[in-house]
Amino acid sequence: MNHDHGMAAPPLSMNGSSGMHYGKKMMMMHMTFFWGKDAEILFSGWSGRRLGGGMYALALIFIFFLAFLVEWISHSRLIKPGGANNVWAGVVQSLLHAVRVGLAYLVMLAVMSFNGGVFLMAIAGHMLGFLLFGSRVFKRNMDILSSEKTSDLPPMSC
DSSP: OOOSTTOOOOOBOTTSEEEEEETTEEEEEESSOBOSSOOBOSSTTOBHHHHOHHHHHHHHHHHHHHHHHHHHHHTOOOSOTTOSOHHHHHHHHHHHHHHHHHHHHHHHHHHTTOBHHHHHHHHHHHHHHHHHHTSSTTOOHHHHHOOSOOOSSOOOOO
C-alpha cells in the first residue's frame, strides 16, 4: 500500500543536503553538521555568504545570548512572593513562560541550521546561564537547603 500520496522525498546530494526549489531560487538544506561561516541562520538575509564573517560572528553571539537568556528566565525570581494580586502574578508568570518558550524555539531553529558553530554556541549559552543562575556555585547554603521555590516558572520539560 502506498502511503506517500504521490509525493517523493527530494534526492540527497553527496554532501548530505537536499535541495528544494522555491520559484527560481534553489534552497539547500543540510542533513548533517557542517563547519563554516556560509550558513543561513534564522533569517534568509543573515548569512555569511554576502556579508562576510562579521555577520556570522554576530549570529553566534546572538545565539549565545538567546540561550543564556532562556536560562536566566528559567531561574529568575521576578514575581514577589506573597503578593496580594494572584491574577496579576499569574498573567506575568504566563508572559514569562511565553517569552521563555519563544526564545527556546528560536535557539532550536538556529541549531536546525546544522552549523557546528551555532550548535556549540547554543550549548555554551545554556551552560553558562545554568552555571550562573541554576547551579549551586553562587548560592548560599541556606538557599540550597531551603525547600522554597527557586524560580517563578516550572522547569522546562519535553
